[in-house]
Structures are given as C-alpha cells and as structure tokens.
Amino acid sequence: MNQDIHARRRDTARAALAAAGLDALLVCHAANRFYLSGFELHDPQCNESAGYLLLTRDGKDRLLTDARYEDAAKRIWDETLIHIYRAPKSKDIAQFITGLGYAAVGFESDGLSHKSWSEFEAGGLSLAPSGGLVEHMRRIKDEHEIAAMRRSCALTHAAFAAAPDMLVPGRDEAQVAWELEKYFRSNGASELSFATIVGVNENAALPHAVPGSTKVPEEGLVLVDMGCRLDDYCSDQTRTFWVGKTPSDRFRHVLDMVREAQEAALAVMRPGLPVREAYLAARGLFERYGQERFFTHSLGHGIGLETHESPSLGPNSADVLEPGMIVTVEPGLYYPEWGGVRWEYMILVTADGIERL
C-alpha cells in the first residue's frame, strides 16, 4: 500500500493528539499501529509483539521494534526515526522515549500489559491512559479500505457458493471447517478472520460453537459463520443451510423470521440513525412473532482490520451510523433443543443509505 495513506492518517490522528493535550501517543494496539504506519499486521489481536508507534505532535513519528523486524522497518520508515530496542526491553523503551523530552505522553491502555506499563514507570516513563483515538478514526473506512473489504467479502461469498458441496452427510463439523479454510487460503486469504463456526442442528444454537465430531446429517440444518483476512481486511458472514431434500416447516419458518428481521433492520439503516434503532427494528419483528427471547445476540458489529470493531449494534450502544462505516447485520434465533438460524450481511453505510457488500 502507498505510504501516503498512512502519512495522511497519522496527520489526522496528530490533530486529535493536539486536541487531547498530548505531545505524543504510544500506539500499543497492533491493528492501530498497522493502520497508522503499515508496519506488520501479524497477530493483530496480540499486541506488544512486533513493536510500537510513537505518534508525535511535532511530526517526528518513531517506529519502535526489535532486531527481528529491523529489515521490515527500514523498508517503510525513515531510518533516523526507527528505534531498535534490546533486552531488557521495557527499560530500553522507557529510556528512549524519556530521552526525546516530550512532556505529555499518552498510551493505549488496552494494548499494553500491566507488566510492561509498570516496567515503563519504573524506567522513568510516565504515561497517561488515552485509548480510543485511533479506534474512533478506524470506524470510518476510506476508499482503499472499502475496496479491500469488498474483495475480502467477495471471497467469503465465493466460499459460501462452494460450501453446499462440502456439506456431505457423514463428514463432521471439523472436517467441513477445514475444507472451508483450505478454500479461503488457496484463494488468496492470508488467514481466517476468526475460527470458522460450523454447527449442526442443536450445535447451531450454541453461542460459541467449536466445530467438533458431530456429523452432517442426511436431513438437518447447518449454520456456517466464517470470514477471512484478504489484503489485510476481515470479512464475516453467516448462512444457515438445510441439508437434504426438503427443508422442514420449522426451519423454513425460523429462516423466514430471521430474514424478515434482517430486512426490517436494513430498511431503517441510514446515516444519522442511532445503531440502537437498527437493533430494535430487528427485535421488533421478532416480538411480532413472540420470539424475541430467542434473539440472544446483538445485531452486529463494526468490522475492518479486526473482525470486531466499533460500533457495536447492541441494545445499549450509543453510536450513530455514519457514511463509511462497515458493519455486520446478523439477526438470529436460537432454540437450545432444536438449533439456531442466523443470516449475516456486511453493510456499507453510504452518503444517503446503505449498500450490501
């Protein structure tokens, strides 16, 4: 990717830095660091592995990493602004940052362990917790990001098109999940965006169904929730399939209600809408059928460099839809003794409405 994009993002973040009264911000959250610098998106869920970005008000942004990543850093960053830290790591980092002389330095407290933080403090580096700044920016996707997410989403669609042939009666959930993963990886995905869920019948009602040894039946439902990382961006979609000749009446009825609830939510979604109202639109539909107590999930979540990002589309969310947001809309009904049905789209909020990706 063009480094100009990252430089522009840093300038935007820099302005927020000034507004927060900070001279610098130690970016600890791996996905935030990648978003602002393009540096190393391995293990985006695991922080403190590849290093840190020190975003500064004076524009001399430093990349801090260890010797393993020295070559990778030099390929994308001004060498005079790279700091390679050595053991003992925390002492080295504390010394380096205090030596730069910034008065007010913030840090992302969800991306730093208490251990590292206390070692920084012991090394004389005093940090002010100031999270959320970059996460807030990341809610609105730019053109480059939207294009990448279209590709990631398209690959998930292709995988869903291939899925029915993989749902062979007698094959177990774990085997189906592995077939799907092979499809993603063989078609360009760098990894799954989360562990694929393949749930047969009752297993589809489990909120955290790990694919196991339950076999695809001759007749029955299979919920598949999956996504991949392609060109750095995540996708996440769910479909619930019927295996066998004729879907049962109950399956058809539950699926109809879920799809109706999804349409009800989509119908109200537009810039300016409190996301809570999209949730309530879906819930309202379930209430008409008296099924709302089986709608135990939130309606969806933001998605981008991470599978779960801001905003959350739950009943307690205070967020408002804005153009450029990409969120999942995934109503479902879960009956522990029977099974679950969920259907999930990824939605781009446009200038005057929404677009299904």
Place this chain on the structure above:
Amino acid sequence: MNQDIHARRRDTARAALAAAGLDALLVCHAANRFYLSGFELHDPQCNESAGYLLLTRDGKDRLLTDARYEDAAKRIWDETLIHIYRAPKSKDIAQFITGLGYAAVGFESDGLSHKSWSEFEAGGLSLAPSGGLVEHMRRIKDEHEIAAMRRSCALTHAAFAAAPDMLVPGRDEAQVAWELEKYFRSNGASELSFATIVGVNENAALPHAVPGSTKVPEEGLVLVDMGCRLDDYCSDQTRTFWVGKTPSDRFRHVLDMVREAQEAALAVMRPGLPVREAYLAARGLFERYGQERFFTHSLGHGIGLETHESPSLGPNSADVLEPGMIVTVEPGLYYPEWGGVRWEYMILVTADGIERL
C-alpha cells in the same frame, strides 16, 4: 484429559500461593489458566478472551468466563464455582471477587491489560502483581505432557520427511509453507504452533523470515522452521535443505559447523547444568572456526503449551537444567549476503542426561 491432573496441578500451585502470602491468585495468562483448569486453549497467546481462573488458598477455585463459554465451563467445573460475568465486564468481575472477601489477591501482570487492571481498581478490587508462579511450574513437564509432546514432535518429523517433495523448484516460499500447513492440519494438528518459516538462500539469514514470493531454486538452500499444536502441545524444529543435485562446498561446510555446535551443546547438557554453559559450548565450537559473530541467536528455549516458554538458553540466562524440562537446541550461522543454516532438536532432560525427541 483427566481433570485429576488439573486438580493436582492446582494443589501444587496452591502451596506456592501460601508461600507467597496470597489468599488467591487471579490467573490471567491463558496458557496458565488452561494448565491449571483444562479450560479453553484457543488463542493461548491472547489473554483476557475466554476468562480467568481464581486460584484460592481455601481450595474453592473459581472459573470466571462469559456467556459464550457457559456450556464449556459446566462440562468441566463445579457449577457453584463458575461465575459468568456480564457487561460491564470489569465492574462485574471486581464486584464478584471483592465479594468473596479474600484479603490478599495476586494477579498475573503480563496477562492483564493496563485497562482491565485500572477498571478492576476502580471497581474496588486491589490486586498485587505476582507473575511467574505458574510459568515456573510449567517448566517441568509431567508424564502426560511429555507423551503429548512426543506426538507433536513426531508429527513435525513426519512433515519434515514429506518436505523434500514439496520443495519443487519454481514454487514460492509461501506456497511451500501452505503445503506444510495442510500436511500438519490434515494429520491431526489443531493449528501451527507458530507461522512457518520457509527461507530461500539470503532469506534464510533473516531472523524473522516471512515466506514470500521468492521461488525455490534449481540449486540452493532452503531453511524450514516449523511446528504444530497437537493434543494442545507445541513442537518446533528447523532443518536446512539443499535443493538440487550436489550441495555446494560452502553449504556443506556451514552445515557441518552447525551440526558440530549442536553436538557440542548436547554433549554437555544434563540435569544441574546452567543453561548458559550449553550456549557457551555451541558458541565455543563456532569460535574455533572463527564464525561466532554469525551465531546471532540464542541457543534455544523451553517449549510446551506455548512455543516459547521458560527457560531461555541464551548467554544471559541464570536457569539450570532440571529433569522434565523440554527445550529446543537450535544453533545456526547467518550470513546476510549468502544465507543461513539452522538445525533444531527438541530435547527432554532426563534424570541423568538428555533424550532427543
């Protein structure tokens, strides 16, 4: 696995708790939680996702998790000792633990973010940093662990036996890595224990070689460093292959030195040996050839539920080998303009010597 094993481990940890003057320890590090409870080893590198174990001096150990994992928790834990926390999570957890009335509660500071810690504090839960207790136990593998690691290591051996056929000239590093991953996963591994390294020629000298578009040559060296997670336990091995008819003289010479250094280290390893001396034995061999400045890694590391565990086999380590430790021994020589050669074994320290797994 038999839950008795976990109960026994908790009793051992409990004794250490008493010695540390703690009434309870909040186990935050995911691999430690799994080691003591058998609860959820997904993302062992990522903490704070599946929950926490509160190990207590009175023996009423609590499992804390969220609704997604409720079923999984009930399958292995006394229901009266499970706490399902709800949003806002940190406040709920702080309230629950303070309500139990323990006076001195420790926590693992490397497994808890500064954010969660400060939210716990704000919720009235005061915690004392007390890490390392479980990590120290985990250095010595029990019979069950040694058996699992033999299986994990054996699958890596099988993958290495299959590897030469995958090193097809013209195929790129990333394709080879993916073929190897498919081999692991198709043969029972739940995941890779770390991202496979496949480095052609100069790339083999990079300390953090991400498999890329460099193609396997008609004649040249390929370093492969890989491992898997099988039955929860990690393996990690490196071999450096020559592709083509006749290995170059330089390759043969460098490989000979590396293998000699490995034998020199293995020759001195036994219970009671400071691990630093194993490092120095390998280094001493390289010094005889005047190549020690190209030995830029440590000699190895402990391995188990995580790929990198205590002890570290580096020049500054103060650890001493003990029966039941499993460590890697992986000397290498790295020449940036030419390539790198590394050879890695997993070694079990026995009552009176060592065994190569």
